[in-house]
Amino acid sequence: MVTFEEIKKSFLACIWFMFLTFPIMVIRVNTVQNEIEWRWKNMILIGIASFILSFFWRNLFRQKIKKGKQKDPYENTEKISIFQKVLKEKKYYFPGTVALCFFVIGFPLLFSLYQINIMITALIYVMLGLGLNIVVGLAGLLDLGYVAFYAVGAYSYALLHYHFGIGFWIALPLGGLLSAFFGILLGYPVLRLRGDYLAIVTLGFGEIIRLILENWNEFSFGPSGIANIPRPGFFGIKMSLEGHTIYLYYLMILLVLFTIFVVNRLQNSRIGRAWIALREDEIACQAMGIDKAKTKLTAFALGATWAGMGGVIFAAKTTFINPASFTIWESIIILCIVVLGGMGSIFGVISGAMILILLPEYLRAFSEYRMLIFGVVLVVMMIFRPGGIIPDIRRAYKYKSKETH
Amino acid sequence: MLKLIDVQTHYGKIQALRDINIEIHQGEIITLIGANGAGKSTTLMTTCGIVPPSSGDILFNGKSIVHMNPNRIVAMGISQVPEGRHIFPYLSVKENLDMGAFLRDDTDQIRKDMNYVFEIFPILAERQHQQGGTLSGGEQQMLAISRALMAKPKLLLLDEPSLGLAPIIVRQIFDIIKKINQENNTTIFLVEQNANLALKVADRGYVMENGRITMTDSAGNLLANDDVRKAYLGI
Numbered sequence: 001m002v003t004f005e006e007i008k009k010s011f012l013a014c015i016w017f018m019f020l021t022f023p024i025m026v027i028r029v030n031t032v033q034n035e036i037e038w039r040w041k042n043m044i045l046i047g048i049a050s051f052i053l054s055f056f057w058r059n060l061f062r063q064k065i066k067k068g069k070q071k072d073p074y075e076n077t078e079k080i081s082i083f084q085k086v087l088k089e090k091k092y093y094f095p096g097t098v099a100l101c102f103f104v105i106g107f108p109l110l111f112s113l114y115q116i117n118i119m120i121t122a123l124i125y126v127m128l129g130l131g132l133n134i135v136v137g138l139a140g141l142l143d144l145g146y147v148a149f150y151a152v153g154a155y156s157y158a159l160l161h162y163h164f165g166i167g168f169w170i171a172l173p174l175g176g177l178l179s180a181f182f183g184i185l186l187g188y189p190v191l192r193l194r195g196d197y198l199a200i201v202t203l204g205f206g207e208i209i210r211l212i213l214e215n216w217n218e219f220s221f222g223p224s225g226i227a228n229i230p231r232p233g234f235f236g237i238k239m240s241l242e243g244h245t246i247y248l249y250y251l252m253i254l255l256v257l258f259t260i261f262v263v264n265r266l267q268n269s270r271i272g273r274a275w276i277a278l279r280e281d282e283i284a285c286q287a288m289g290i291d292k293a294k295t296k297l298t299a300f301a302l303g304a305t306w307a308g309m310g311g312v313i314f315a316a317k318t319t320f321i322n323p324a325s326f327t328i329w330e331s332i333i334i335l336c337i338v339v340l341g342g343m344g345s346i347f348g349v350i351s352g353a354m355i356l357i358l359l360p361e362y363l364r365a366f367s368e369y370r371m372l373i374f375g376v377v378l379v380v381m382m383i384f385r386p387g388g389i390i391p392d393i394r395r396a397y398k399y400k401s402k403e404t405h
Numbered sequence: 406m407l408k409l410i411d412v413q414t415h416y417g418k419i420q421a422l423r424d425i426n427i428e429i430h431q432g433e434i435i436t437l438i439g440a441n442g443a444g445k446s447t448t449l450m451t452t453c454g455i456v457p458p459s460s461g462d463i464l465f466n467g468k469s470i471v472h473m474n475p476n477r478i479v480a481m482g483i484s485q486v487p488e489g490r491h492i493f494p495y496l497s498v499k500e501n502l503d504m505g506a507f508l509r510d511d512t513d514q515i516r517k518d519m520n521y522v523f524e525i526f527p528i529l530a531e532r533q534h535q536q537g538g539t540l541s542g543g544e545q546q547m548l549a550i551s552r553a554l555m556a557k558p559k560l561l562l563l564d565e566p567s568l569g570l571a572p573i574i575v576r577q578i579f580d581i582i583k584k585i586n587q588e589n590n591t592t593i594f595l596v597e598q599n600a601n602l603a604l605k606v607a608d609r610g611y612v613m614e615n616g617r618i619t620m621t622d623s624a625g626n627l628l629a630n631d632d633v634r635k636a637y638l639g640i
Binding site: 274276 | 453455474475476478479480484485486487491492493494495496503504505507508552553556
């Protein structure tokens with residue numbers, strides 16, 4: 001039903017937008033001819049567009065509120081997504097898995113080297129997302145400096161190789177361990193912090209690591225970075241570039257599977273429950289006899305471990321690293337992956353990484369509007385699907401299917 | 406069982422507790438009453454290690470628990486129901502109870518204990534798959550008490566279980582506190598503003614004012630005491 005009230009509101013929004021965008025969309029100063037060009041047509045277009053958008057927005061919003069009202073608050077009616085339904089039904093589950101397996105295995109044979117490379121990047125982000133998911137999604141500690149651990153991993157491989165000639169396979173666990181160490185190093189002073197304060201400190205930590213790498217020339221070779229980092233070896237067999245890429249792809253698949261396995265186990269373990277308790281209520285968590293300090297530190301350390309391993313792989317993939325790859329922007333992308341995908345949900349994080357990394361690659365034509373689309377998607381998401389694309393299953397139905405006793 | 410000896414606690418420079426001496430025996434219900442800001446909650450926080458005392462000693466079954474981590478104190482058998490309930494809002498009732506048994510490994514016994522709390526609070530059994538945050542205030546308090554019971558405590562610390570609840574629910578909860586005490590021989594340390602009800606279920610009581618214990622006696626005597634009646638019972 002369209003009311004006059006709504007048209008009025010949309011109209012006001014449209015006027016406001018025309019006013020707001022007036023300086024950039026209408027006035028153009030031609031500095032060559034020293035004259036001002038008035039582009040009134042733009043103003044009308046913006047007016048129409050914002051009117052329509054605002055109208056639809058309001059409508060969507062109203063429907064959402066209506067839907068919310070219909071829900072029975074006493075029943076756990078959190079909506080189960082189609083994806084979760086598919087997961088539940090054995091009928092779809094098995095063929096789905098098989099098809100996915102074939103696709104994953106056959107991917108390098110079907111697609112070009114360029115596509116494989118993009119996929120490897122996406123898989124690295126899946127790993128990073130799953131790692132950050134431990135810290136943000138499970139333990140509820142907002143970490144904006146996650147990229148620091150990624151950098152630690154990448155630089156530990158690069159430097160260990162440069163100075164000691166250490167290979168990929170030794171550097172992988174070492175990079176993870178070093179990052180875990182840095183995770184604890186960061187975790188220790190922020191044990192008492194929570195929420196906004198924690199976010200700011202971690203943000204600072206991320207920048208500190210980047211700035212150190214950029215300015216400590218003797219140690220990290222500064223902005224010029226480190227080149228000639230070897231790709232991962234396979235029992236000393238020499239491979240072509242294509243062979244290397246395909247090999248790295250399969251390696252990444254294995255590592256992602258390993259990550260999923262470990263994160264899944266962690267989630268259902270005692271420490272996973274402690275993380276969830278910590279996320280939900282710190283005071284209650286202490287009253288339950290959970291060691292708060294230990295829980296927080298393990299979350300930071302384990303989250304950082306995956307970032308470190310991701311960093312080692314990143315260094316091995318690109319064979320060249322410099323501090324420019326580890327800006328705050330990376331942290332934000334990884335955080336977006338977790339939030340967009342669904343905090344605490346493994347499948348959510350995977351789909352989030354795929355969407356956020358693959359889509360921009362394939363939509364290069366719109367690359368100018370990437371940030372705009374990003375922002376819009378996040379805002380729309382937070383309003384209509386606050387739990388993420390595939391929300392944490394635990395909340396939705398985990399205990400529903402279980403028998404009561 | 407629990408003995409606080411000359412305990413002093415500071416928040417920064419502010420002294421919250423002055424020379425607190427409290428003794429609780431096995432199987433008793435002890436209540437600590439007092440006005441807002443008297444230091445009742447701090448006494449509990451200090452007992453369970455969240456706010457460590459600046460001086461004095463706390464003995465639990467003869468062993469000093471001062472400067473022990475809160476988690477170790479819980480492991481020794483002191484369980485706390487925090488003020489304002491603090492249930493896990495996004496976990497189901499059952500998961501909340503599971504969290505209470507965090508430090509325990511005996512799965513069968515945990516299940517039995519869960520059935521026991523469902524028995525004393527049947528409403529929780531009905532609501533076991535519902536998120537904790539969707540429960541009403543009274544139900545949340547029941548959940549908080551049940552969750553503490555899941556740790557199988559020897560000593561249960563209750564911080565203002567009547568906070569923000571309707572009188573009829575408060576009475577119900579106090580009846581159950583009494584029941585828990587009688588059935589399991591769980592010692593209970595009850596901090597309350599609702600002095601009248603607290604003194605009715607308790608064996609002994611302590612009265613607190615400005616961080617000091619000003620009076621201690623059997624609950625019956627305190628109820629009859631003129632000063633207490635004037636200050637806390639409004640009679």
